[in-house]
Structure formats: C-alpha cells, structure tokens
Amino acid sequence: MRAHRGRQILVHRDFLSVADRINRYAVKNHLHLVITQSYRVPDKPVRNAIVQPAVKSNHLAGHALDFNMVYGGHVFESQEMMQNLFHRLPDAVIHFIRDIRADPLIRWGGDFTTPDPVHLDDGVNILNPEKWNAHYRECITDYANATPKWRRWVMLKRNKSGLDHRLGHNSINMQSSLSCSGKL
Numbered sequence: 713m714r715a716h717r718g719r720q721i722l723v724h725r726d727f728l729s730v731a732d733r734i735n736r737y738a739v740k741n742h743l744h745l746v747i748t749q750s751y752r753v754p755d756k757p758v759r760n761a762i763v764q765p766a767v768k769s770n771h772l773a774g775h776a777l778d779f780n781m782v783y784g785g786h787v788f789e790s791q792e793m794m795q796n797l798f799h800r801l802p803d804a805v806i807h808f809i810r811d812i813r814a815d816p817l818i819r820w821g822g823d824f825t826t827p828d829p830v831h832l833d834d835g836v837n838i839l840n841p842e843k844w845n846a847h848y849r850e851c852i853t854d855y856a857n858a859t860p861k862w863r864r865w866v867m868l869k870r871n872k873s874g875l876d877h878r879l880g881h882n883s884i885n886m887q888s889s890l891s892c893s894g895k896l
C-alpha cells in the first residue's frame with residue numbers, strides 16, 4: 713500500500729488496525745493499492761470546527777481510504793470495479809474484494825446504495841456517530857498542528873541552495889523517508 717504521488721496516508725489512530733488489515737488483504741492477493749485519498753480536511757476547518765458538516769463522510773474523521781488497485785501492470789479504477797463488471801476482473805482482484813467484504817469491520821463502497829467501489833471505511837459515522845464527532849474534531853486539531861512530511865520535504869527542496877552540508881544530508885533522508893511514508 714502506498715499513497716498517490718508519494719504523499720502520506722493520514723488516518724485516525726483508531727483506524728490504523730483496519731488500514732493494516734486492508735493492506736494485508738492486498739499483500740495476500742499480490743495487489744498494490746494506491747491510496748488516492750485518506751483523511752480529508754473539511755472545507756472550512758478551523759473556525760467552525762464544532763459545527764458538523766451535513767454529510768458525515770468517514771474521510772473527515774480519518775476512518776476511510778480511497779484506492780486504485782494495481783495488478784498485472786494495470787490500474788483498476790472505479791468503473792471497472794462496478795458490480796456488473798465484476799466477472800471481467802482478474803481472480804486476484806475478486807479475491808481481494810471478497811476478503812474485504814468478509815471482514816465484519818470493513819465496508820466496501822461497492823456495496824453502497826450509490827456504489828463507490830474505490831472507497832473503504834469502517835462505518836463509524838453510522839455505527840458510532842459520537843465517536844465520529846470526536847475524531848472529526850481531533851483530526852482537525854492534529855492536522856492544524858502538524859506538518860505533513862511531504863510538505864516539509866517540498867520546503868527543504870525549495871531552500872536547497874541555502875542549505876549547509878548537514879542540512880543537505882537531512883534533505884536526502886527526508887526524501888527517503890518520503891518514499892516509505894505512505895506505507896502502513
């Protein structure tokens with residue numbers, strides 16, 4: 713599992729075990745997941761953090777992942793994973809989805825009333841709205857106070873001409889940590 717364009721995958725710590733199992737199902741079926749979206753910052757985050765958005769997306773609480781699947785050199789996107797096209801998918805992809813659906817703590821977006829086959833979450837918004845509220849607020853605070861690694865790396869790259877040798881070495885470390893930051 714890795715993030716799109718080397719970005720970090722951000723999830724609430726309570727969702728880590730779920731993300732870890734998703735990763736294990738991918739490894740088991742020899743698939744690579746490219747996470748295209750994890751935690752999503754609300755549109756107007758800080759000022760009205762107490763006001764809940766109308767739609768309680770699990771992305772806003774760090775309890776959801778969107779993915780593309782890479783298998784046999786092919787990237788499977790949403791359209792190809794719709795249920796009516798399922799029979800055309802390779803066994804590995806079908807087995808991965810089957811593993812996900814067999815896990816009682818993971819919801820596959822392909823089963824939603826409006827199918828979203830590239831979405832995975834744990835349904836915390838429905839199963840435990842109070843927990844969703846709490847994690848929604850925690851994520852806003854944590855995100856506001858943290859600098860994502862990739863952003864720091866971009867800043868270092870921009871300032872590279874002014875870096876001394878030691879800092880230049882750090883920026884190399886930063887780059888290598890960037891490439892594995894997406895791994896869970």
Ligand SMILES: [Zn+2]
Pocket residue numbers: 749771776777778830831832
């Ligand atoms: Zn999603």
